[in-house]
Amino acid sequence: MNPLIPITISSLLVILISGTFALYIGRKHGGSNEEWAVGGRSLPVYVVIGTQFATAMGGGMLVAHVGIGYASGWSTITYGLILGMGLLILVLISGWLREQGFTTLPDVIKKIFGAHPLLSGLTVIMTIIVPFGWVATQLVAFGSLLGNITGVSPSLLMFVLAILSLIYILPSGLTSIAWTDFVFGVGMLIMTVISVFLVINMAGGMGEVVANVPEASWSFPGGLGAVGSVTIVLWTLAILPGTLTNQMYYQRIYASKNLKNIRISLLSTAVIILLVEVWAAITGMSIYSMNPGLANPEQAAGWFLQQVPTWFLALYAGFIIATIMSTVNSGVQSVVVNLTRDFYQGYINPEVGEKKLLSLSRWLSVAVIAVAYVMATQFSGTLNWLVATYAYSAGALLVPIFVGYLLRNKAFLTVQGGMASMIMGLLGTGIAHAMNTTIPYVVFGIGLSLVSLLVVSFFTKNNESAMKGEAAVKEVDQVGS
Template sequence: MNVGITLMIGLASLIVIGLGALISFLVSRRHKSEADWMVGGRSLPVYVLAFTQYATAVGGGVLVAHVGIAYSWGFSVFWYEAFVVVGMLIIALFANWLRRRRFATIPEVFTRLYGQHKVLLTVTAVSVIIVPFGWLATQFVAFANLFSEVTGVPFAPLIIVMALISLLFVLPGGLTSVAWSDFFFGVFMIVASVVVAGYAVWMAGGWGSIAAQVPDELFAMPEGLAAAGWTTILLWLFAILPGTLTNQLYYQRVFAAKSGKEARTGIYLSAVMVMVAGGYALLIGLAVRAMHPDLGVDGREGAAGWFLAQVPVWLLAVYGAFLMATIVSTTGSALQSVVANMISDLRNAYVTRETSERTRISLSRWCTVGVTLVAAVLAIVYPEALGWLVATYAYSASLLAVPLLLGIVMSRRYRVRTPVAYASMIAGVIGCAGAHVLGTEVPYAVFGICASLAGYLLALLFVRPVRMPGGAVPEVPEDASGAAFEESPGAAPAGEPRP
């Protein structure tokens, strides 16, 4: 163990995480309601929305894996960020519709679109939970792997530390405390990425030196955009876009906005910052390629690690805090999202007795501790099995993407009946599983989504939608003070017809 490096990274990380935790605690003292826990009180400012969307979207992959992509394929790295941005912009198209109906989770959207059905609610909730839970567990492993190599601290204690840190940002106030701490982390991440990327360019002798030493096919435009090969780029498209469109973490930020207009503005600003993150990965990747072009086939895996080994201790400490902030922002968001589904959707589907708001918040906190414990144990005992959790991203998208997006579009004029949603979801799972078993080169999520679309359209031929004047899912009415009535999760608005 390098005691000096460990102390420097630990001190820098402690300062950043401590400030984030302090912000989380202070905010939670003024925001204690269930709405604050679930949807940020539906009052998060635009700048907080922008940075929490950015901090959620930019995880450890951008900081490490994307540097390797830029090392091997240059400007092609921007496709990855671009597909995330496209997904966010599509969500922005529906932001006003989503916000004005005061949803809290994706399963609640499904119940408004297709009706109150326990099976549908359960399947949707589990499908939504899988992805952020996978993020949570894999971020624990990523943190332990990165810092174990640098500091020499064993794997298991680092996961325990990361789990405890994650609790600091969720327990005080749920989404409200997570979003405000994300704002701080997001600002720090932007500043740190500029410093680290700038140092990498300086270390490589400047932009001119990088341009002279990097192969033209990676650097020239527009050739550099295709350096990864169009097959790989298409694989990224089908892997990233559906997952973004069905990721509840992005939708929750829309639900937490003061209005649909502010939700869209927050998404636009965060999209710009996501592309800046791509620029960070590009600069470091090309700088490393210019300085050490002989990493060969291991370049994508070893570029970020090689760079870390070359930087001075002070910058390594900043980079360590940068990694810590990035991972914490992702784990906090993922943890809160999982708990929101478990309490708001799964519990309400099977527990009919009324409980007080205070009791539900208490249950949410205990559930947060339980989910964190399960994820930490899984990360310690079965770190190699986490790939299965990542693979469930495809199944989640195959189940949710088509009935969610087409359901929203159809709801402007029609009430789509429940069997259509079931047909789409069943077809999606069959298509995804079949392609998975056959080992197709094209991501099996593509087959699942195409099958889901075919199932949805075919079911519409047999189960005709009902035309609803004014839309199938009306806006939630407002009281005299202008504040919309709060409803129990999953409940249909007053006056809405049920199937």
């Protein structure tokens, strides 16, 4: 049987069921911009867990992580531990984030350093580039994976996904996305269980896998470091900053009902991610047992899908759609919140009404997905571009957010220090990137950002205190008159 037929049927069923659910949620919760931006700040804990997991999963887990398992066995778990560490750090500041009633990352910077157009503008740009990069790369991953299986043009597949994603975004933004992510997340977990049993069976059982896979990959805990200590350090320097400055994680903190739910959701998400990394490791090693001669480990998932029965291929196609769709939806919604709340409402029309802001959010969602589609079809180096967006965003934002959080009550930080930290973080990242350093170039940006924040804040704190004092005197005089 032509695999295109069952794949099409499976995909349509996934889209029909989840799309209908998204429209239902939209009718029930779609009348408020608060629902659009942060899920009404009332999402149940199981929904937050589902959307955190689905957002983190992405197309990379289906390709790159199985490839890591193929080449380096249990090292995928190490990757998951590093990502989980980032989520645990977010737990530490989650109480403060939630009680402040933030909507976006620029709100955090504004709270710490005060309002300033240049500082806010830089923050918005650095916040937007990561989720936008996610959208473009997920479109590419979708077109590549299903294009290889079905023979359909990747550009056409990406266009279809871009159009379909609007079904989940437009009804009520984060609210409809989070609820459908929960459905997607449950489906993903079920599919990982089915697929791991199938791949082990195809490989002849775990005994056969252990016999055929190199000892360095299979041994435990030794296999956790099979990828090499240098790579683990590089992972840490890349993954942690990217996780800690990704607005999509922050939005789900804002969307939880209360602090207890936030902590439960982040910890649960970290555990689920580790379990999925176990799946990626076993899947990768099983594929290695069957075919150890692949030139590129990232071909492992694609090769496996060419060997499986048609019924499984159809199910896996639905799995691919759910995994990638959830990340695309979250990325678009995150970008739109920055454009509407931080740019339009913040600078262009502060008095905009709720209804107009919601309508603008929907129109901008269409525009963002359209631009991402064009980028995905025109630029082949999308993955490298995504890595760069993570680096530049973290280089600019990590220090102002976290060092700023630690020093927020010390009367030390200044707006000038915040701007210098962000600008020099970008500059340091850019110079190291141009020099093609072996150490991740984001490290140089973070280091320069930290020094700039402390030095400039030290030399400008007296001036800023004087300015605040003068402003307070003027306010008192105005009240007295």
